[in-house]
Amino acid sequence: MKILPVNWRFLLLTVLITSGLFGVGVYRLDIDTDIIGSLPKTDPVISDATYLLLNHPMQNQVVVDVALKKADLDMLVACGKLVETRLKESGLFKSVGMEDAQALMPDLLDYVSANLPALFTAEELRDQLQPLLTPDEIQGRLEQIHASLLGLDSIGQAALIAKDPLNFRGLVLSRLSHLAPATGARIYRGNLLSADSRHLLVIASPSASSTATDFAGLIMERMNRIAAEVNQTYGQAGQGVTLTAVGAYRAALDNQQIIKKDIGFAVALSTIGIAVLLFFSFCRPAIGLFSLLPAMAGTMLAYFIFSLFHTSISILVLGFGGAIISFSVDQGIAYLLFLDRPHNTFGKAASHEVRDMGLLAVLTTVAAFGTLCFSGFPVFVQLGQFTMLGLGLCFLIVHVVFPKIFPVLPPGGERSLHLQKVADALAGTGRKGLWAAAIFAGVMVFFAKPVFNVSLQAMNTVGAETIAAEKLLTEVWGGIFDKVYVLAE
Numbered sequence: 392m393k394i395l396p397v398n399w400r401f402l403l404l405t406v407l408i409t410s411g412l413f414g415v416g417v418y419r420l421d422i423d424t425d426i427i428g429s430l431p432k433t434d435p436v437i438s439d440a441t442y443l444l445l446n447h448p449m450q451n452q453v454v455v456d457v458a459l460k461k462a463d464l465d466m467l468v469a470c471g472k473l474v475e476t477r478l479k480e481s482g483l484f485k486s487v488g489m490e491d492a493q494a495l496m497p498d499l500l501d502y503v504s505a506n507l508p509a510l511f512t513a514e515e516l517r518d519q520l521q522p523l524l525t526p527d528e529i530q531g532r533l534e535q536i537h538a539s540l541l542g543l544d545s546i547g548q549a550a551l552i553a554k555d556p557l558n559f560r561g562l563v564l565s566r567l568s569h570l571a572p573a574t575g576a577r578i579y580r581g582n583l584l585s586a587d588s589r590h591l592l593v594i595a596s597p598s599a600s601s602t603a604t605d606f607a608g609l610i611m612e613r614m615n616r617i618a619a620e621v622n623q624t625y626g627q628a629g630q631g632v633t634l635t636a637v638g639a640y641r642a643a644l645d646n647q648q649i650i651k652k653d654i655g656f657a658v659a660l661s662t663i664g665i666a667v668l669l670f671f672s673f674c675r676p677a678i679g680l681f682s683l684l685p686a687m688a689g690t691m692l693a694y695f696i697f698s699l700f701h702t703s704i705s706i707l708v709l710g711f712g713g714a715i716i717s718f719s720v721d722q723g724i725a726y727l728l729f730l731d732r733p734h735n736t737f738g739k740a741a742s743h744e745v746r747d748m749g750l751l752a753v754l755t756t757v758a759a760f761g762t763l764c765f766s767g768f769p770v771f772v773q774l775g776q777f778t779m780l781g782l783g784l785c786f787l788i789v790h791v792v793f794p795k796i797f798p799v800l801p802p803g804g805e806r807s808l809h810l811q812k813v814a815d816a817l818a819g820t821g822r823k824g825l826w827a828a829a830i831f832a833g834v835m836v837f838f839a840k841p842v843f844n845v846s847l848q849a850m851n852t853v854g855a856e857t858i859a860a861e862k863l864l865t866e867v868w869g870g871i872f873d874k875v876y877v878l879a880e
Contacts, residue, residue: 402796409688416695421703451601453484453610453638455593456864457621460631462588464579470625470632471582471591477617483610484595489581503563504554510563519562532557576868590867597640604647607640637857637864645853647706654710658717665720672724672811678731678800682723685793689785690716696780701773708773715760716781722749722789734802738794746790753786 455478457470478487503510511520522528536552576592577584583592599606618634625632666680673679690713697704722745729741760782763775817824853861 396797396800398796398798405688405792405796409691412695413691416691416698420694420698420701422709423703423705451597451639453595453597453601453636453640454864454868455595455614456633456635456637456867457591457593458633458635458867459589464584464588466625467584467588467591468580468582470621471593473621473624474593474617474634477620478593478595478613481613483598483606483613485598487595488593489583500551500560501554503560504551507555507559507563515562520559523557523559529557585867592868597638601638601640602643604643607643610638610640611644635860635863637860641857641860642853645857649854650706650710654706654713657710658713661714661717665717669724673727673731674733675731678727679724681793681796682720682727685723685785685788686717686720686781688788688792689719689781689783692784693777693780697773697777700776704777705770705773707770708777712774712777712781715778716785719753719782719785722753722785723793725749726789726793730797730800732800732802736800738797738799741797742790742794749786749789753782757782 455474457467457474459467459470475488478484523532533556536556576586584590585592597606597610601607601610614634614636621632621634662683665683669679669682670676693712693716694704725745725748726741729744730736730738757779760775760778763771766772766775820827
């Protein structure tokens, strides 16, 4: 087996330097998987939506459904208390349970009682309050108050009764019924239970943004440990305990894992496909495989240079930018095709042959992606910068580094190239081939139906387990996260 006539020392030195710089870039640069953070901040609609998502406490909350197979109120409450205790001990949440909401109720009742005249319209005064002012209604209400004062639950209610003896505040508070997470939900011993008494809801507010994947990973790990402990403590025969947690942290983790997996699969598949084509395109197949090096090295060096000016890079930029830079493999192919000939060839001469025609293509492509830097869309700005660097560096590697790796290449000999035969056969079909291509293009026009989806929800990819968890929470507690909110400051 003949050893390729390559300057192995220079090649090894180039690989070591490129790998070292790429390692520095990996150390310096964080990969951002937050899609919302990549949206433009100049558009008022997107800016307002982003601000609400970041500041509305409900959007960052973690909701845990504690479920039993059979209704057992005492055990359900005990499970809920254990979950709340472990969440508080984790230090990951600033508030857990309904304590904060319950602490607000006295202030809410005082506010409503003190501002009753301003909380009713003229129609409501006529239709709802006037019927309650008849002597019989007033006498009945006074009897109820007298009877209630005899019980322990009336302790501390005297001041509230004095402000609103006819309980007009009840009419105002009834308007808030739509805020209840589910129809039939009730409070039992300070816990929110479902109508069938098999589900208990625990709400926790993370101490940091749950869309940050590092923090989301800590929440997921803690939830798994709590679920295992609850099952071990209360999981009796025939009475299984199920913990279902839903929140933005799960979507963040799913986005990160799925996008990384898809990008890895796409890059691996495209690399293998290109490698197979290169193997059948050169007289010496091993020479053709070197065509992959400029695109790979250009991407790695672009990553390093990008890290000098940024602290993070969107994972979308890595996926799309890497795919676009991989198109520059044609620069290496063109160079090596001129080099891999049946006679002696020189690296500098091959570079001179292909440099002029490749330079114009590279400049136009770099300029096209350079315009993205003025789009105002953060992810597009990053994409333009990263792609410009990768394409430009790929061109430099082909015409500066390759002539030193392949200073002289001896004759490659004759070899039947199957890919060349296929190309010659397609080119030799004449008018029949032209008409066949035209008919095929005409048929495919009817299948070309681009659909532009601008839904942020559609941009988020979540796994089957997350979808099932969200479905369960919706069935039991209603659409907790599907309400319309107005943020007042």
